[in-house]
Amino acid sequence: MQTLDWNQFDTVLLDMDGTLLDLHFDHHFWMHAVPEAYAYKNHISIRSAKAKIHREIESHAGTLNWYCLDFWSAKLELNIAELKRGFKEEIRVHPEVLDFLAALRRHGKRVVMVTNAHRDSLALKLEMTEIGRYFHTLISAHDLGMPKEDIRIWSEIQRVTPYDPKRTLLIDDNLKALETAQRYGIALPLCATFVSPKLGRIDPQGFAHFESFSEIMPH
Numbered sequence: 001m002q003t004l005d006w007n008q009f010d011t012v013l014l015d016m017d018g019t020l021l022d023l024h025f026d027h028h029f030w031m032h033a034v035p036e037a038y039a040y041k042n043h044i045s046i047r048s049a050k051a052k053i054h055r056e057i058e059s060h061a062g063t064l065n066w067y068c069l070d071f072w073s074a075k076l077e078l079n080i081a082e083l084k085r086g087f088k089e090e091i092r093v094h095p096e097v098l099d100f101l102a103a104l105r106r107h108g109k110r111v112v113m114v115t116n117a118h119r120d121s122l123a124l125k126l127e128m129t130e131i132g133r134y135f136h137t138l139i140s141a142h143d144l145g146m147p148k149e150d151i152r153i154w155s156e157i158q159r160v161t162p163y164d165p166k167r168t169l170l171i172d173d174n175l176k177a178l179e180t181a182q183r184y185g186i187a188l189p190l191c192a193t194f195v196s197p198k199l200g201r202i203d204p205q206g207f208a209h210f211e212s213f214s215e216i217m218p219h
Contacts, residue, residue, distance in 0.1 A: 011168040019173050031050070056076075069084070085124060094213070096212060171190045191204040193209050
C-alpha cells in the first residue's frame with residue numbers, strides 16, 4: 001500500500017488476534033484441541049466432535065458468544081480457559097509488531113487495543129508476549145457487551161477512552177469490524193491481510209490493506 005501520512009492520526013486502534021498475533025494458535029485450538037478434548041470427555045470420535053463443535057461455532061459467528069470462553073465452557077462442559085493455557089507456548093507475535101508498536105509510542109500516538117477476545121484469553125496473550133506494555137488502554141469487547149461487528153461499539157469506546165474518529169486509524173483483520181468502523185466514521189479502517197504463515201491471506205474486499213508491518217512503519 002501507499003505510505004501512510006501519520007500526521008493525520010492521533011489515535012491507533014489495534015486488533016489483537018490475527019493482526020498482532022499469529023492466528024494459527026486460535027485456529028488450531030478451536031479446530032483441533034477443543035474437539036479432541038470434547039471427544040475424549042464424551043467418548044465419541046474426534047470426527048463427530050469436530051462436526052458438532054464446528055456447527056455450534058458457525059451458528060454464533062459475528063456474536064459476542066463466538067468469542068466468549070465462559071459461553072463455550074458452559075456449552076461444551078469443558079474448562080476452555082484452562083485448556084487454552086495448556087497450549088500457551090504456541091502463542092506467537094507477528095514479525096515487526098513490537099517495532100511497530102514502539103514506533104507508534106515514539107511518534108506520540110495514542111495506542112488502544114480493541115479486541116473481541118475474552119478477558120481470560122487476552123490475559124493469557126499478554127502473559128506470553130510483550131505487546132501489553134505499548135498500549136495506553138486495553139479494551140475487550142466483553143467489557144462493553146457487544147462485538148466489533150456491532151457499530152455501537154465505536155461510540156461505547158468513547159466512554160472508556162475518548163478519541164476523534166476523523167483522526168483515528170483502525171488496524172484489523174476482521175472485515176465486519178472494518179465495515180462498522182467505516183460506517184461510524186473512523187478515518188482509515190486498514191485491513192491486515194497476513195494472519196499466519198500457516199493460513200491464507202485475508203481478501204481485503206476493497207479496504208486499504210497491508211501485509212507486513214514494515215509497509216506502514218512510522219519513520
